Amino acid sequence: AVRVGVLALQGDVREHVRILGALGAEVVLVRRPDQLAAVDGLVLPGGESTVIDKLSRAFGLRGPARDAISAGMPVYGTCAGLILLADRLADGIAGQETFGGLDVTVRRNAFGAQTESFETDLRVAALGDPPVRAAFIRAPAVVECGAGVAPLAALDDGTVVAVEQGPLLATAFHPELTGETRFHRRFLEKVAAA
Numbered sequence: 001a002v003r004v005g006v007l008a009l010q011g012d013v014r015e016h017v018r019i020l021g022a023l024g025a026e027v028v029l030v031r032r033p034d035q036l037a038a039v040d041g042l043v044l045p046g047g048e049s050t051v052i053d054k055l056s057r058a059f060g061l062r063g064p065a066r067d068a069i070s071a072g073m074p075v076y077g078t079c080a081g082l083i084l085l086a087d088r089l090a091d092g093i094a095g096q097e098t099f100g101g102l103d104v105t106v107r108r109n110a111f112g113a114q115t116e117s118f119e120t121d122l123r124v125a126a127l128g129d130p131p132v133r134a135a136f137i138r139a140p141a142v143v144e145c146g147a148g149v150a151p152l153a154a155l156d157d158g159t160v161v162a163v164e165q166g167p168l169l170a171t172a173f174h175p176e177l178t179g180e181t182r183f184h185r186r187f188l189e190k191v192a193a194a
């Protein structure tokens with residue numbers, strides 16, 4: 001089985017662990033650099049990116065995570081995880097850092113407050129039918145993609161909400177909350193291929 005980690009500092013860790021386990025992966029909770037060093041891929045969960053950023057620095061994980069991403073480790077980020085993968089933030093809070101690696105600019109809370117959270121059916125050509133049931137919870141949006149970044153899904157108004165760049169995969173929404181497993185399968189295929 002492939003061995004993957006879920007960054008377990010804050011956020012919806014359990015939902016990702018459940019899906020990855022159901023798909024046959026061996027799953028490790030990552031809170032320390034030695035745990036990160038023992039996995040072949042990493043999921044960055046949804047949650048609060050400012051908190052995950054601070055905790056990752058406090059736990060000495062930021063440098064190792066950046067190094068692992070530069071070295072080509074497959075990573076799948078959902079929501080706050082997309083923010084953490086972004087090279088640039090349109091509106092990070094003062095001092096907010098990201099791991100980076102994904103050549104995009106991301107706007108946090110792009111759809112408004114928690115109460116404006118919504119679910120929708122998204123066509124994702126790379127995943128085929130049926131459409132993806134996607135939950136957007138105080139979600140970010142990708143506002144600019146670098147040349148090597150493939151947009152995988154957009155809302156009707158053209159807002160990009162899922163992207164891929166080599167071993168990196170990121171969604172502004174939470175497939176782990178709606179029973180959708182195809183993004184996690186795609187991530188695990190990247191891990192197996194790496």
Ligand code: GLN
Nearest residue numbers: 046047048049079080138
């Ligand atoms: N708005 C959150 C942030 O900026 C992300 C929300 C989520 O992960 N559901 O980190």
